[in-house]
Amino acid sequence: MPADTTEVVCDDCHTVFHIRTARSYSGSSLGGSTSTLKTPRIKVIGTGGTIASKGESGSQTAGYHVDLTIEDLLSSIPDLSNVCELEYEQILNVDSKEFGEKELLMLHEAVSRSISDDLFDGVVITHGTDTMEETAFLLQLTVNTSKPIVMAGSMRPSTAISADGPMNLYQAICVACNKESWNRGVLIALNDQIGSGFYITKSNANSLDTFKSVIQGYLGNIVNNEIHYFFPASKPTGIQYFKLAPFPKVIVLYAHQGFDPQIVRLCASQLNVQGIIFATMGAGSLSKETNIELYKAWKEFGTPIVFSKRSMDGMVPIANLPRELEIEGKTVQFEGCMASGYLNPQKSRILLQLCLGASMNDRQIADIFKTLSFGG
Numbered sequence: 001m002p003a004d005t006t007e008v009v010c011d012d013c014h015t016v017f018h019i020r021t022a023r024s025y026s027g028s029s030l031g032g033s034t035s036t037l038k039t040p041r042i043k044v045i046g047t048g049g050t051i052a053s054k055g056e057s058g059s060q061t062a063g064y065h066v067d068l069t070i071e072d073l074l075s076s077i078p079d080l081s082n083v084c085e086l087e088y089e090q091i092l093n094v095d096s097k098e099f100g101e102k103e104l105l106m107l108h109e110a111v112s113r114s115i116s117d118d119l120f121d122g123v124v125i126t127h128g129t130d131t132m133e134e135t136a137f138l139l140q141l142t143v144n145t146s147k148p149i150v151m152a153g154s155m156r157p158s159t160a161i162s163a164d165g166p167m168n169l170y171q172a173i174c175v176a177c178n179k180e181s182w183n184r185g186v187l188i189a190l191n192d193q194i195g196s197g198f199y200i201t202k203s204n205a206n207s208l209d210t211f212k213s214v215i216q217g218y219l220g221n222i223v224n225n226e227i228h229y230f231f232p233a234s235k236p237t238g239i240q241y242f243k244l245a246p247f248p249k250v251i252v253l254y255a256h257q258g259f260d261p262q263i264v265r266l267c268a269s270q271l272n273v274q275g276i277i278f279a280t281m282g283a284g285s286l287s288k289e290t291n292i293e294l295y296k297a298w299k300e301f302g303t304p305i306v307f308s309k310r311s312m313d314g315m316v317p318i319a320n321l322p323r324e325l326e327i328e329g330k331t332v333q334f335e336g337c338m339a340s341g342y343l344n345p346q347k348s349r350i351l352l353q354l355c356l357g358a359s360m361n362d363r364q365i366a367d368i369f370k371t372l373s374f375g376g
């Protein structure tokens, strides 16, 4: 362990943290004349991902492995010491496909601790891009702060020709230092763009320009050390905060032609599923048989069903929910179904988990989805 690093064991989760006091990085001025805070202190939390990965050759852009620490990553960017003071902490070093409840709780604890500490003006999290939007969405709904929380990742490993990681990390730190980034919620800074972690999604499995929120748009852009926001600071419409509770089991089912409706029964009756998100066709379309099985799962097992969508863009309106169904000549009311609005299946899953974790009933869950996922 380096001499200037302290080992701290968390009283609550017994995780061992290695905290190193501010290392100096110098760099050019950021964000124009009035937009930087006076020497902001930024906490950088490392979790892994492609940004922390190495391949065998410069041309390799697949099949690489996580192999760099957050300290290695920080040493690959320009010195920022005239701009900010940095502290860093490595809480995990994994591909983001490995993120589950345990990892999210660790990260949540580290972010909450850093953000509530007056020492820090912002937090940067390095994270794999595959599930970055899920982590960003969870943090958005569970960490109530005006300070910037900025997520950084990359699409190419550190060993690739034109690796994008160092610039993305550098820009994310610049964003976290910028006073215009306050009160905007969790941000994803990647490939010169700043997006809302609440809305943005990974749109391309390979390309550097992957994070998109086509309908809601980007919040800002970064060019030559200048950070430009297109709108005044605001958080997503209807935002509210949840306490983190143990995550109930909520699954995502993906609709397609010939979908076997028995899968729904299997999930509700045998797998102890507490909620189902459906990636429906179009804006809420499922076959009649599938809707009937969903109704039965709700009626028999109390499983709430959220209708989301396969399409990256657009939304599921409430009007498309199968509120009334004909089953064996009788009309039944299906109150346990909700529309995901603009939320994609993976974000809808997190929202339903938070609602169920707060012991909400169907009506309360439907209200939360209506308030949070329809943009007002």
Ligand SMILES: NC(=O)C[C@H](N)C(=O)O
Pocket (backbone or CB within 6 Å): 048, 049, 050, 051, 094, 095, 096, 097, 127, 128, 129, 130, 131, 153, 154, 155, 156
């Ligand atoms: N670009 C990336 O970071 C992908 C990687 N598989 C991850 O999510 O950890």
